[in-house]
Amino acid sequence: MFTYRYPHPAVTADCVVFGLDEACPPTVPDPGSRRGSDTDARELTVLLIQRDLDPYAGAWALPGGFIRLDEDLDAAARRELEEETGVRDLYLEQLAAFGAPDRDPRERVITIAYLAIVNLFEHPVAAATDARNAGWFALDELPRLAFDHELILETALARLRSKHREEPIAFEFLPAKFTLRQVQSLYEAIQGERVDKRNFRKKLLATGVIIPLDEVEMDVAHRAAQLHRFDRERYEALRDEGYRWNA
Amino acid sequence: MFTYRYPHPAVTADCVVFGLDEACPPTVPDPGSRRGSDTDARELTVLLIQRDLDPYAGAWALPGGFIRLDEDLDAAARRELEEETGVRDLYLEQLAAFGAPDRDPRERVITIAYLAIVNLFEHPVAAATDARNAGWFALDELPRLAFDHELILETALARLRSKHREEPIAFEFLPAKFTLRQVQSLYEAIQGERVDKRNFRKKLLATGVIIPLDEVEMDVAHRAAQLHRFDRERYEALRDEGYRWNA
DNA sequence: GAACATAGTGTATACTATACACTAAGATGG
DNA sequence: CCATCTTAGTGTATAGTATACACTATGTTC
Incomplete structure (x- = not known):
């Protein structure tokens, strides 16, 4: 147990991970070898995980979790991402903090959201299959998300768009x-x-x-x-x- | 006392408040009426407060303080700013979260930093004089700052510059x-x-x-x-x- | 009324963005 | 091997935008 003289919020790091993935419904992987698949058969996708605990058990959510007290914010984002989805070696930048008082029904949770990009050409296997309950979703086929993750995702997408205009982030x-x-x-x-x-x-x-x-x-x-x-x-x-x- | 099953960081909101203020050293207010002072006699300044408690007692710092558990992040930034400096009615946008594990010697403190702009033409008196130990500093006359506030200020300045190129924030x-x-x-x-x-x-x-x-x-x-x-x-x-x- | 300080104005040139359509190369299937 | 398909690769004319540059106008002050 940890006690403090003043109330403290919990703090998490959540990641909006974008990738250029094969264009197929995430639940129905395309059968066949798919060798030499071409960029035009790829589309912009987001990595989500399916929660197995309440609140929102069963719902899809952004990967993320609680920050450890001795850990940098970025490090927490990377660690949670690897633990939950097996994804490593990615571009990561802080997006924004989200902290509406009621965004988590359990207690006050402030999340530091990150925008991440995985290169699915350089790390295809790990990213595509590592985690049992992780999946890539095309932007127009997103499920409902837990917490305020839809807001976070929209914010990330807007940032991705403007960043992509102003910096050579495409690569x-x-x-x-x-x-x-x-x-x-x-x-x-x-x-x-x-x-x-x-x-x-x-x-x-x-x-x-x-x-x-x-x-x-x-x-x-x-x-x-x-x-x-x-x-x-x-x-x-x-x-x-x-x-x-x-x- | 407040008790949790897992350790929680403290969370603060700190503000980098920019203004266009009369060009004079903050400790030596220009005597005389200064009526009709002209924009060219004004310069870009930052609002700082002098800490009266440890750590860093006596040092200058960004205004800010702990977030209350029932309070939105932006609301906390505005409230702290008004409590410490008397400044209200300003443009405010979230800048970034800063959370290096050792940025505060007391305990783990994550801060959500804000970039704010006060219109010293529309609210001159309150902003300039309300607080006993607050002061406006020109960018080339900044004192050493407490915590990692120099880093936060630099980040805010970079953001102000790019925002000012891309949006009509000058007004x-x-x-x-x-x-x-x-x-x-x-x-x-x-x-x-x-x-x-x-x-x-x-x-x-x-x-x-x-x-x-x-x-x-x-x-x-x-x-x-x-x-x-x-x-x-x-x-x-x-x-x-x-x-x-x-x- | 002379000196001063800032307001206010136009044009020529270089650069950048846009609109637009055909030929070239290689693969595939009859 | 030939016809067809698919994408690669290319240039030019025009409009729009950015830059460089210097003088006259207006009001104040002494």
């Missing part, structure tokens, strides 16, 4: 070697608007930080596209000199 | 009727760079939400400038249609 979703088409599809998935192919490519290449490689994609049923990489060092150097990403 | 600092010169001086103070007068005015007026009035400023020792107002309704309507401020 957190994509493999190290990607096609320009993948960047564009992802742009369209996140922003929810279509853009012109020629103009989009022009703008991307004009940044000087998207480097064409002497390789093309493989296992596609049509002409293979050239692969590119993102030159992060170069980008960071430019950014520190005042350059601002905008695509 | 939170300015009187309802302002001159274009005031907007420009404030822009230069926040961004720390000088801009061209003609281009700046052109861009401001081109937004269509800065409305010229049939009035000029008073009590200035030179040609009086025309007053303008910010049409917030119009701006919000445009924004909701996809228009994005950028000045």
Whole structure:
């Protein structure tokens, strides 16, 4: 038991984890090998877990849990995420604190919400299957969520959209070697608007930080596209000199 | 005494309050009436309080304090701010949570930091003088701060700069009727760079939400400038249609 | 009325965003 | 092997926006 002279709230860290996952209903995995699946068969998804304890037992919720007293906030978010879903090695940034007095029926719980991005190209197995009761949901097929997690998710999505316009965050979703088409599809998935192919490519290449490689994609049923990489060092150097990403 | 089965951190709300205040050292108030003081005699300042209890007794710190268990996070920020400094009626938005395990020597304390802006034109007296041990500090004359408040302040300043580029937040600092010169001086103070007068005015007026009035400023020792107002309704309507401020 | 301080104004040029449609390459299936 | 399919890859003209730049106007002060 822990006693204090003044009342203390509980504090949790919850994560809104975005990924670019195969486009299929999470409960009905597509049978067959699905080798060489293509970005256009992928869509923006969110990682949820199914609660097994009350309150909201059985409901879907954001992964997260209580912060330990000797643990940094970010560390708690990463730890809870790994414990509940097996997902590691991700991009993580603090989103906001949510603390409406009645958001948890048990006691006052303030949550520090995180926005995370997992690269399902680089870590596909762990992320897709590790946890028994975790699942990826497309944005238009979300179930009802426990607590105020719908509000948190909406906030995260709004932040993802604006961040994606203002920083080269797209490459957190994509493999190290990607096609320009993948960047564009992802742009369209996140922003929810279509853009012109020629103009989009022009703008991307004009940044000087998207480097064409002497390789093309493989296992596609049509002409293979050239692969590119993102030159992060170069980008960071430019950014520190005042350059601002905008695509 | 309050008892819990698991350890709980304490949670505070701290505010980084920005204002456009008369340019004078906070400890040496300028004698004399100072009527009709002009924007150029004003500078971007931050509101700090001097702690009278340990830890860090005597040091300057951000205003803030413990969140009550039945109170929303924003409400706690506003309440603490009013209790400690007398400042009310301000623009307030959540900045971030800071929770390094050792940021408070007493116990684990997580703080939800807020970025606030007080309009010292509309609420000058309360803000400037209400509290015995509160003071406005220019950004280049800040004292050492208690806890991790320097980190919080830097984070707030970075956020203020980017927010000020992306949203018409300048008008939170300015009187309802302002001159274009005031907007420009404030822009230069926040961004720390000088801009061209003609281009700046052109861009401001081109937004269509800065409305010229049939009035000029008073009590200035030179040609009086025309007053303008910010049409917030119009701006919000445009924004909701996809228009994005950028000045 | 001279000196001062800030208000207020326009144009030319470079840069950036947008709109728009066809050919090239490789895969597939009869 | 040929027809068909699918996506890759490319350029130009135009409109819009950002920048650079310097003088006259108006009111105050002494």
